Structures are given as C-alpha cells and as structure tokens.
Amino acid sequence: MAVKFFVNGMPAEFDGPEEVPLLWVVREHLNLTGSKFGCGIGLCGACTMHVDGTAMRTCIMPVMMAQGRHVTTIEGLSHNGEHPVQKAWTELDVPQCGYCQSGMIMAAASLLSRHPDPSDADIDREMTNLCRCATYVRIRAAIHRAAKLR
Amino acid sequence: MSPVSRRCVLTGAALTAASLIVPIGGRAAESNYEITDWIAIAPSGEVTLGLSQPEVGQGSYTALPQILADELDADWQRVKVRFVTGKAAYKIAFRQEPPAQKEGASMSTTALFGRLRIAGAAARDVLIRAAAQQWNVDVAQCRSENGFIINARGERLSYGDLAAAAAKLPLRSDPPLKDKRRFHLIGKPLPRLDTVGKCDGSAVFGIDVMVPGMLNAAIKTARAFTGQVTAIKNEAEILKMPGVHAVVKLAALAIANEDAGVQHPQLPNLPRHNAVCVVADRFWQANRALDALDVEFDGGVAADLSTVKIEAMLEAGLDAEQGVTALERGEPRQILKERAAAVIERRFLLPHIAHAPLEPVNATASYKDGAVEVWGPVQSVSACQEAVAHAVGCAADAVEVNVTFLGGSFGRKIVPDYVLQAVQASKAVGRPVKLIRSREEDMQHDVYRPNAGGRFRAVLDDRGYPLAVQARVAGQSLFGAVRKSWLDHTPEGACDESMVDGIYNQSYRLPHFLVETVDTPLPIPVYFMRSVGSTAAVFFWESFITELAQRANIDQYAYRRNLLANDPLALRVLDAAAQASGWGTTTDTFRGIAYNCYIGRGGRFKTYVAEVVELARIADGLAVTRVFCAVDPGLAVNPNTLRAQIEGGIGFALTTALKSRITFANGGAEQSNFFDYPLLGIDEMPEIVPIVLPSDRPPQGFGEVVLAPVAPALAQALLHATGRRLDVMPFPEDAFRSRA
Known part of the structure; x- marks a missing residue:
C-alpha cells in the first residue's frame, strides 16, 4: 500500500x-x-x-x-529564503562548503520554534548536527541573530 | 534485468525542484561576448566571470571573481560566476611539475592574483578603446567606473553597449593595472556569492547531479587495502531485485597516485579487482541490493596490517641508527654526543587520520564510445582528466569534467579513485551512472593523512636556549607514496620535506641543528590533507620548544620571542597574539602559545601565524574558551572569507587534536562512521578572536595556515593547567581533567 x-x-x-x-x-x-x-x-x-x-x-x-x-x-522552509534563520544565515555568511547547512538551518528553525530566544546552553544541547568546516562560530551567532529577526 | 521503476505520484501541482542544471562547463550563452579567457559580457551589461578553482568551502567562488571585477571596474551587483575549464590560462604550477587545473596547497589566490588582475585590466583596456573609437576621442579622455566607460564630457557607455566592439579588439599583454589605492572590491569583506544557494537548498553538489538516462550505483570494497573480490555468490538473485541493472566488479586503482602507475618498490602490487558495485534505477535500490549481495573478499598480501605493527615500525624508525638528513647546520651530532648527559629528549606520536568530508565521495560519469564526461565534486580537474584518460585510453583533453560545488574535500577529492569507479560502472552498463560511497566506504577507503612519530633531542646553552637540536620525524612518507617527483634525493636516501615542514624551514635561532626523516612505507593509501605534514611537525616542534622553555624556566612567549628575534614578521604575529590574549595577566586562566610560518610549496608564499589557546575551569574540568589567532596573510583579498578560514580552520584543527584517529586491523581501517570517528560539535567550539595584520605583501596562502599551531598551543595550556605532557594525538579524553 x-x-x-x-x-x-x-x-x-x-x-x-x-x-x-x-x-x-x-x-x-x-x-x-x-x-x-x-x-x-x-x-x-x-x-x-x-x-x-x-x-x-x-x-x-x-x-x-x-x-x-x-x-x-x-x-x-520559506519562499525566497525569507525564513528568519535563512536571513540570519545569509547576513552572517555562515556556509563554507555548505553541505551541512540545509540540515543546520532546519535544525535551527526547529530549535527556535521551541526556544524563541535560545541561550548558548540551549544551542549546545540542541544543535547536534555536524559541520566538518566547523562553521560553528557563525552558526551560533546566526541563531541568536535569527531570534531577533523573528 | 527488469527496470521496475518505483512510482512516486505527485497529486496536485508539481513541487518546486531545485535547479539541477549544473551551472558549469559548456560555453557562455551565445549572446555573451568573450572578452578574455575569464570574462564574458552580455549586451545587457551582465558580466560573467570564469572561476577555474573548485569551490570547496574556502571562498574562491567569491574572492577570485572579486579580483577580476575590481580590475575590470565591473558593477559587482551585475556579476555572475561560472566554473570554467579547458584553457591553459586556468592551470597553475605548484612546484616542479606540469601546470594543472586544481585547487590545493592554499595556492589559488597567490598563484592567480596577478593573472586575474591582468585579465581584468586587459578587458577594461579594450572596453576603453572601444568607447574611445565610438566617441572618436583619445583613450586618455576615457575612464572606467562601475560597469561604464565615461568620457571627459561626462557621456557614458555601458560595458554591455561596448562588449561587441571590445571583443573584436586585440588584447594587450601588459595592460595598465590599477593603483591599489583605487581598489574598490579587493580588500573588502564582501558577502560570499554562494551563500544564498547554500541556504535555500539550490546549490548543486556532486551528489545532487542528475543527467538524462542516469542510473545509480552503491559500492562495497574489500576491507583490506590489498584485498580483492574472490566470489559473488548470488548475482542471479540480485539481478532480479527491483530496479537492479547490473553487478559490476571494479578494478583496483593505483593508490591515490598522481605519479600514475608507479608502485612503491617496497610495497606489493595491487590486486586486480577490489570492489563491486550494484547499479540500479535508484540509489536506494542499489543500496538494498548491495546489502543483500553475498560477496567474498580476501585480505591479500598485507592482510596482517595492524596498528600494533605500524606503531612498532614507527618506533623502530625513530630509534634507527641513521635517518635521512633534511638539514644540518653547525655540529649538532658532535655536541649531542659530547653532552649526552645533558640531552633533553621528547617523543611524539600521531596516527593516520581520515579527511571525512561531509559529502562522501561520489561521481557521475557517462562513458560512450570511448568518450567520457564526468560530473561531480572534483578538486583537481587535471588529475581527474589524466586518470580517466589513462584508464580508458583516450586523450586527457577528451575527458570533459563538470565541477559541482564540493561538500568538503580538504584534499580528498583531488584523488579521482571514485570517479574512475563511476566511469567503470558506466562503461559496464552503457548508461550514465552516479556512484555514491556510503559513509563507511568513504571512511574505510579514504586516502589518509599519514601517521608520524617524532624524536626530538636538544642541549641548551648556559642561558637556557637551544645550543644543539636533533629533530627526527618518522612515518609513512607522503611523497614516497604518491609524489615521488617531489622527493629530494640525498646520499642517505630520499627526503620528504613534507614530513618536517614547519621544522626545517623556520627562523628560530638554532646554531647547531639537525633535521632528519625516516620513511616507514606501508600499504595504506595516503594523500595530502589540509595543512599536510605541518599538523604533525609543528605539533612536535612547538611542543618541544614548550619543553625547552619550561626546562629553562623562561616564559613561553618570551622564549619564542628571543628565538625569533631576527624575524620581524614572526615577532609581529607573536606579539599581536600575546597582547590580544592578555598574556602575562593570568588570573584563573591557562594559556598556551604557538607559532608557525606556513610556507607554500616550492616557497611560493609565507603566511605568519601565532595563536594563543585559552582554557578556563568549568564544573568538571577545563574547557577551551577562546583562541586568539594573529596572522599576516599579505593582502587579504576578502577579509570576510579570510576570517571564516580562521574560525573554521581552528575548529578543524581541534577535531584533529582531540578526536581523529584511524586504526588498522586485519589489513584495513577499523573506524567507519561518525560514532567512532567523531567530529567537533558546536558545544566544543571556542570563541575565536582573529587578528589580521595589515601588510604590503601580495596575497599569501591561507586555507591551511591556521591549523598547525592549535594542537601545540592547546597542549601547552593543558600542561600549565594540569602538569601533564601531551605527546600523542589525539589527546586522551581525560586531558581536560583539572589537577586535583
């Protein structure tokens, strides 16, 4: 079936x-x-x-x-990349190779729907996706930025 | 063979698919006028800039077009970027080797800066001449600005208006270059051009390629590096599975070898077939069939390869009577012998590690009547063309390579073994095939960063500074395995400078200095990995300096400052890192400092780096809180992408220092996925404080330079905090436990 x-x-x-x-x-x-x-x-x-x-x-x-x-x-996730997480990601130029970033953005959007203003500890706990380029500094900053854009 | 295609019916309107037309290769649109090898201009004024260097995350997709557009005086808002291949202009030479189109050795910006400026200036020059002709005025009365030529009367013609006429004018080989004070793009932290596509799912990576008529393949390789397929027991049943077209045995490939076909004299010949793939309509069908495939492999001649044996070889190499001398200055042997009782000795060890790009290696290939077209994540177009041509017996130029975005590479995707497998599969089934390795296949059949061991010995002078030093590095020689033409031949044997890169070529004051290498050849496929030998060598070297400073009871920063006193550029980064970190103002903070001048292959560039790693106490031990990184990169073409390389490079190096280890048993690699080969997570990522020093030097290499000092600076900080010496990478998990 x-x-x-x-x-x-x-x-x-x-x-x-x-x-x-x-x-x-x-x-x-x-x-x-x-x-x-x-x-x-x-x-x-x-x-x-x-x-x-x-x-x-x-x-x-x-x-x-x-x-x-x-x-x-x-x-x-949005029309024309207008989700706050996508806007924050673009504003801070998060991706390097970019391969993990679709998943990162989806994980971050999900996090923000549960924690509208997440702390660093929330991010550490919830964002368990892996980035081999280690773009984590900007991922963290972009999540905080997206929380403000919402 | 029954291609039962599974159905996924979309009821309602079609979903919006990402654009899967790979935006690369082919010719510029007909309406574009090609002004130079790099620049095409449409009548509309849209400028298409050629990108010869694969985008692996380093930012070439933005920084290189930035150089072209600046000299061209293009309107950056109207610029498009297109991967290009097929012309001599796109090839660069790394050392004493034929020019190649590839990304590697942090060389792209350094090697192409001048070439791209000339290309941009030559295009601007013909646009100015075309405008001058049209206005019937002298070229001296015309100037360029943001996509227009403007004359003394203030009249303007757009680049689009002039493109047709400009394309007919001969190019000057020595066009006037801009004064650098007039740069309007170079040196600006422009946003990356590939960011939007990487945030909405539309960027096309190799794994996303679709070509008409394409099938998909899943692959299983012999566990042992020298193993081969001995039996496939249920091929007939597998062929009856839904969607399955073929089971294809794949020929083994020369180990990661750009010196095609040359075997290491001390290594056995490779087996004939070492892998098998199942080709099906869909990848998931191929994967299910592969799981059901009953295939047997043997272990081959090196089935007994194990980490125990490898480490024993390494120890023997470190203790060998003689190594190959890479450098000898003064009388180090005599002094160390005469003052044997005063010799300070340290030994170090680090393992093979895997590149583990997040996009596992994959390629799409179409073999038809001897002609081959390839799509995929390819870091070296030239190496791919040559390997495919060698395998199928055609000319390298006849192999068309379409480069997608690379989902990480770090050197891995220069080696086209996975491309050759896709080509073999396509040849076998007569249709285009996309072959994707599982994570397990990617990790267990990587071309690993070689292992290394260090044995360092020194005698100090009466002020506590090194009088005589012997630095010996043993391990599987990278050049010996894959790049024999780069070996330096000495009376004692071949010397692989990559093993001691960051030791023999630094400006520390060392009156009596001996640097040696010892090759311990292994049947393990190896290749270049981001920062190459320096990850090992600089960890050994800087950790040994840490030891000597501690023995001399001199501050780590002051000790390095003294030894580097004759190198003002070295002192500049060292001072900048120390000052930014508040060195010497310690309260409850532990710091470690390390330095390296990263020298490009063949001495092509020098990038100075100093880092301070800072630890703080947390509830259950210590954590890396901040890393200060001072760099002198020459001119920073794009400070935004450069900072990203600092941030990501340090994170990458922390994974290497804390987590990465491939071990071997029964002839093959033991780790298979991210549960036993973990990567750094966001919860372990420190704050990064970049300090980018201004410089009048041209752009120096950058993609690899910040990695090497991370581990020794971290080890030094941990030594201060816990009193424990760390001489093995990766550091043990309890290294962060506080001193009781």
Whole structure:
C-alpha cells in the first residue's frame, strides 16, 4: 500500500518498500536534493527535515513513518529564503562548503520554534548536527541573530 | 534485468525542484561576448566571470571573481560566476611539475592574483578603446567606473553597449593595472556569492547531479587495502531485485597516485579487482541490493596490517641508527654526543587520520564510445582528466569534467579513485551512472593523512636556549607514496620535506641543528590533507620548544620571542597574539602559545601565524574558551572569507587534536562512521578572536595556515593547567581533567 504524505504543502505518494528512508524518497523521487546524505545513521544531521514541524533525521526514518504527516524540506522552509534563520544565515555568511547547512538551518528553525530566544546552553544541547568546516562560530551567532529577526 | 521503476505520484501541482542544471562547463550563452579567457559580457551589461578553482568551502567562488571585477571596474551587483575549464590560462604550477587545473596547497589566490588582475585590466583596456573609437576621442579622455566607460564630457557607455566592439579588439599583454589605492572590491569583506544557494537548498553538489538516462550505483570494497573480490555468490538473485541493472566488479586503482602507475618498490602490487558495485534505477535500490549481495573478499598480501605493527615500525624508525638528513647546520651530532648527559629528549606520536568530508565521495560519469564526461565534486580537474584518460585510453583533453560545488574535500577529492569507479560502472552498463560511497566506504577507503612519530633531542646553552637540536620525524612518507617527483634525493636516501615542514624551514635561532626523516612505507593509501605534514611537525616542534622553555624556566612567549628575534614578521604575529590574549595577566586562566610560518610549496608564499589557546575551569574540568589567532596573510583579498578560514580552520584543527584517529586491523581501517570517528560539535567550539595584520605583501596562502599551531598551543595550556605532557594525538579524553 502506498505511503501518502505531504511535502512542502503538496500531497505526495510512494508505493515502494515502506522502510526506504524518507531522505531518499524525497531526493530521488521528488527531486528535492537540498537535504543531504552524510552518514546514513542519523548522526550528522545533513538530512534534517521537519516532520509536522519538528526536526527529524530522515536518513534513518522509514518513509512509512511519514504517513499522513507534513514534511518540510529546506526548499519549502520559506519562499525566497525569507525564513528568519535563512536571513540570519545569509547576513552572517555562515556556509563554507555548505553541505551541512540545509540540515543546520532546519535544525535551527526547529530549535527556535521551541526556544524563541535560545541561550548558548540551549544551542549546545540542541544543535547536534555536524559541520566538518566547523562553521560553528557563525552558526551560533546566526541563531541568536535569527531570534531577533523573528 | 527488469527496470521496475518505483512510482512516486505527485497529486496536485508539481513541487518546486531545485535547479539541477549544473551551472558549469559548456560555453557562455551565445549572446555573451568573450572578452578574455575569464570574462564574458552580455549586451545587457551582465558580466560573467570564469572561476577555474573548485569551490570547496574556502571562498574562491567569491574572492577570485572579486579580483577580476575590481580590475575590470565591473558593477559587482551585475556579476555572475561560472566554473570554467579547458584553457591553459586556468592551470597553475605548484612546484616542479606540469601546470594543472586544481585547487590545493592554499595556492589559488597567490598563484592567480596577478593573472586575474591582468585579465581584468586587459578587458577594461579594450572596453576603453572601444568607447574611445565610438566617441572618436583619445583613450586618455576615457575612464572606467562601475560597469561604464565615461568620457571627459561626462557621456557614458555601458560595458554591455561596448562588449561587441571590445571583443573584436586585440588584447594587450601588459595592460595598465590599477593603483591599489583605487581598489574598490579587493580588500573588502564582501558577502560570499554562494551563500544564498547554500541556504535555500539550490546549490548543486556532486551528489545532487542528475543527467538524462542516469542510473545509480552503491559500492562495497574489500576491507583490506590489498584485498580483492574472490566470489559473488548470488548475482542471479540480485539481478532480479527491483530496479537492479547490473553487478559490476571494479578494478583496483593505483593508490591515490598522481605519479600514475608507479608502485612503491617496497610495497606489493595491487590486486586486480577490489570492489563491486550494484547499479540500479535508484540509489536506494542499489543500496538494498548491495546489502543483500553475498560477496567474498580476501585480505591479500598485507592482510596482517595492524596498528600494533605500524606503531612498532614507527618506533623502530625513530630509534634507527641513521635517518635521512633534511638539514644540518653547525655540529649538532658532535655536541649531542659530547653532552649526552645533558640531552633533553621528547617523543611524539600521531596516527593516520581520515579527511571525512561531509559529502562522501561520489561521481557521475557517462562513458560512450570511448568518450567520457564526468560530473561531480572534483578538486583537481587535471588529475581527474589524466586518470580517466589513462584508464580508458583516450586523450586527457577528451575527458570533459563538470565541477559541482564540493561538500568538503580538504584534499580528498583531488584523488579521482571514485570517479574512475563511476566511469567503470558506466562503461559496464552503457548508461550514465552516479556512484555514491556510503559513509563507511568513504571512511574505510579514504586516502589518509599519514601517521608520524617524532624524536626530538636538544642541549641548551648556559642561558637556557637551544645550543644543539636533533629533530627526527618518522612515518609513512607522503611523497614516497604518491609524489615521488617531489622527493629530494640525498646520499642517505630520499627526503620528504613534507614530513618536517614547519621544522626545517623556520627562523628560530638554532646554531647547531639537525633535521632528519625516516620513511616507514606501508600499504595504506595516503594523500595530502589540509595543512599536510605541518599538523604533525609543528605539533612536535612547538611542543618541544614548550619543553625547552619550561626546562629553562623562561616564559613561553618570551622564549619564542628571543628565538625569533631576527624575524620581524614572526615577532609581529607573536606579539599581536600575546597582547590580544592578555598574556602575562593570568588570573584563573591557562594559556598556551604557538607559532608557525606556513610556507607554500616550492616557497611560493609565507603566511605568519601565532595563536594563543585559552582554557578556563568549568564544573568538571577545563574547557577551551577562546583562541586568539594573529596572522599576516599579505593582502587579504576578502577579509570576510579570510576570517571564516580562521574560525573554521581552528575548529578543524581541534577535531584533529582531540578526536581523529584511524586504526588498522586485519589489513584495513577499523573506524567507519561518525560514532567512532567523531567530529567537533558546536558545544566544543571556542570563541575565536582573529587578528589580521595589515601588510604590503601580495596575497599569501591561507586555507591551511591556521591549523598547525592549535594542537601545540592547546597542549601547552593543558600542561600549565594540569602538569601533564601531551605527546600523542589525539589527546586522551581525560586531558581536560583539572589537577586535583
């Protein structure tokens, strides 16, 4: 039976094996490639999307778990990059190689929805995504900046 | 073979897909006029600037066009950047080797600064001449400004209006360059041009490439570096799995080798097939089929490779009767022998480590009738072309390489082993194939940063400063493994200067000085990694200086200041870092200081760096709170991207100092993913205080320079705080525990 869910507000349907990770369904069937593959075991967070508004690591999330739920990818976070987190990220020029940043932005947006004005301790605890370029100084600054832009 | 394609029906309007047309390669749009190899101008006035250097995160995508646009006097708001390849102008020489189009050795800005200025100025010159002709006035009455040529009467013609005429005029090889006081872009902290695409998901990395008719491949490689495929037991069943097209055995590749095909004399020949891939419609199908594939590998001739053996080799190398002399000044051997009882000795060790870019290596290749086109994260276009040409038997120029954004590389994606695998897979199935390595495959089949051990011995003079020093570094020689043409040949054997880079070429006052290397060859694929040998050598060297200063009971900063007294540029960064950090005003803060002059390959540049690492007490021990980093980078073309390299480079070095270690057993690497090869997290990232000193020197290399001093400065700070010497990287987890 096909899995039916919503991606960036649009209905989507997948009739393959229900344990296929959501990441690959979104990347390969919906051609939304902003979410990245990094580790395949849910550690690095490059694949982070929102499922019903909460950040999820989709490289280990079977597509069946998205049944009936609303999935948001970096492409659907805002029109024209206008989400406060994207604006802050752009203002502070956070990315270097950029590969982790879609996931970082999705994780930060999720954090801000729960903690509108997060402390450094909140950021340390919640932002567990990995950045090999170590852009963490600007990630932290951009989260604080986004909190002000909201 | 039944290509049962899985369906994902979009009910309702189509989703907005990211643009997957790779914005690279090909020709400029027809309506663009090519003014130089680097610059095309559309009648609309839009300027397209060529970028020859892959963007791996270092910021070349912005800083290099900035140089062109400044000399061109272009309107920065109307500039577009396009990756370019295929012309001699895009190649640079790193040392004594043929010019190549690649990013590496922190060389891009240094090597291209002059060339891009001339290209921009030559284009501005023909635009001025075209305008002068149109107005029928002397060129001296015309000037350029922000995308326009303006004459003495104040009339203006846009670059778009002039492009057609300018493209027909001959270029001058020596166009007048701007006075640097007139730079309007160079030296400005401009925002990166690739930021927006990297914040909305539209930037195309290698893993995102889609080409028509493309299949996807997942790969499994023999665990042991010398292993090979011995049996595939269920190929028929695998071929029946949904979407699967083929199971392809892949030929082993020369180990990370740009000296193509040359084997180390002390190493065994490589096996014929060391990997197998499954090709399917979708990557997830290929991956599932690969999981189900019953494939057997043997361990090959070096199946007994292990960390225990490697470290024993290293220790033997450190204690060998003789090393290869890299440098000998004065009479170090005699003094150390005569004053044996006074010799201070320290030994150090660090392991092989993996690049671990967050984007695992991947490539898309299309092989058709002997012609090959490649798309992907490629750090060296030239190395990729040469390797593919060698593998398929065509001319290097016939290999078309389309460079995407690179999701990290740090040297890894210069080696095109993964590209060759995609080419083999495409050849086998007759269609374009994208091959993606899993994280485990990426990590267990990296081309590692070599291991190193250090044995340092010294005798101090009566004031406590070094009289005679012997610095020996042993380990798997990088040049010996992959770049034999860069070895220096001496009567004692081949010397690999990368092993002692940051030791033999510094300006410390050392009257009697011996620097030696000992190669311990291994069947482990190795390659250059960000900051190369200096990560090891500078950790050893600066930690040894720390030891000597402590023995002499002299302040660490003062000790270095004394030894570097004859090098004003060294003193400048050292003083700047010390002053910024409040050195000498310690309350409950522990600090460590380290210095390095990062010297480009072949002496192409000198970037001076001094860092102070600061620790503070936290509840359960110590934490790195701030790192002060003073640099003299020459002219900073873009201070924004330069600061980003300081911040990120220090974080990268902290991962190396605290976490990175690849160990070996049964012929292969033991670590496989981020749970056993962790990276620094945001909770461990200190505040970074950059101090960028002004300089009249041209731009010096920068992408790698801040890494090396981090570990020795941190070790010194921890020594002050805990009394414990740290001589092995990565530092043990309890190194941050406070002194009881």
